[in-house]
Structures are given as C-alpha cells and as structure tokens.
Amino acid sequence: MKFLPLLLLLPALQACAPSGTDAATGERAFKQCASCHQVGASARSGFGPQLNGLFGRRAGSTPDFAYSEAMKTSGIVWDERSLTAFLHDPARLVPGTRMRFWGIADENEIKALQAYLRTFQDAR
Ligand code: HEC
Numbered sequence: 001m002k003f004l005p006l007l008l009l010l011p012a013l014q015a016c017a018p019s020g021t022d023a024a025t026g027e028r029a030f031k032q033c034a035s036c037h038q039v040g041a042s043a044r045s046g047f048g049p050q051l052n053g054l055f056g057r058r059a060g061s062t063p064d065f066a067y068s069e070a071m072k073t074s075g076i077v078w079d080e081r082s083l084t085a086f087l088h089d090p091a092r093l094v095p096g097t098r099m100r101f102w103g104i105a106d107e108n109e110i111k112a113l114q115a116y117l118r119t120f121q122d123a124r
Helices: 004-016 019-032 080-088 107-118
Strands: none
Touching: 019 107, 080 107
C-alpha cells in the first residue's frame, strides 16, 4: 500500500506533461532498444521480448520469449516506478537479468521513453 500516494499522483503529473513531444523524443531514444525489442502491430520477440501493452504487465510473462529465471521470478509488475528503476540500471533492479544494457542516466530520457512505450499500450 505504500505506493498508493505515488499512483494517485501520477495521472496528475501526466496531465501536465507535454506528452506529444515526449513521445517523439522517446521514439528517438527507442533506437537504442530497437535492436533487441519490437513494438507496434504484430511485434514479436527477438533478442528481447516485445514491449506492447507493457504497463501493468507482469515481468517475464510474454509467452513467446525465454526469459531469465531472474526476470521470471522478480515479482515485478511494470509501471512508471519499476520501469524507471529498470531503465536506469537493469541489473540493479533485476540482478541476473539477461538484458545487456548499461542503463540510462537521464531522467527525462527515461520519461520520454515511457511516453513512447505508452503509445503501444493497446497494440497487439
Ligand atoms: C542487447 C539487447 C537489449 C537492449 C539494447 C535492450 N533490451 Fe530490454 N531486454 C532484453 C532482454 C534479453 C530482456 C529479457 C531479460 C531477462 O529475461 O532477464 C529484456 C527485457 C526488457 C524488459 C522487461 C520485459 C518483460 O516482458 O518483462 C523491458 C521493459 C525492457 N527490456 C525494456 C528495454 C528498453 C526500453 C530498452 C532501451 C532503452 C531496452 N530494453 C534495451 C534485451 C535488450
């Protein structure tokens, strides 16, 4: 229950954010993910799992990708908070993850990436 205040605050924060430009910035930032991850219509797993409908998705749960034990048993549900921590430092949030990525230091870049990923929330 300790995350509840944050969850309640997030929609308010999002309402203030210029999400259009954020998503466009995020699209550029996603180039560093695109060698491993697909999004959009008919996205499927490659080196990494597809990232459609990510928000509210349980970590390690897409059926067509062979995740690490670490990811499958992490107990994480992807939301703003967990994604921010993961993209900042994947191996710190999920020790033993197979995602070989240093992480992103810039908070705004992480925000923009999430705005972009959110545009694929309903993609199949
Ligand atoms: C070198 C390949 C590679 C790159 C680059 C990469 N990833 Fe990953 N990613 C993976 C792999 C492999 C996994 C599965 C990890 C595991 O099973 O431990 C993963 C897992 C994830 C997950 C968890 C998905 C799930 O179904 O639980 C998210 C979210 C994610 N990556 C986002 C990103 C984003 C955003 C970027 C760009 C900033 C990125 N990744 C860059 C390979 C990569």
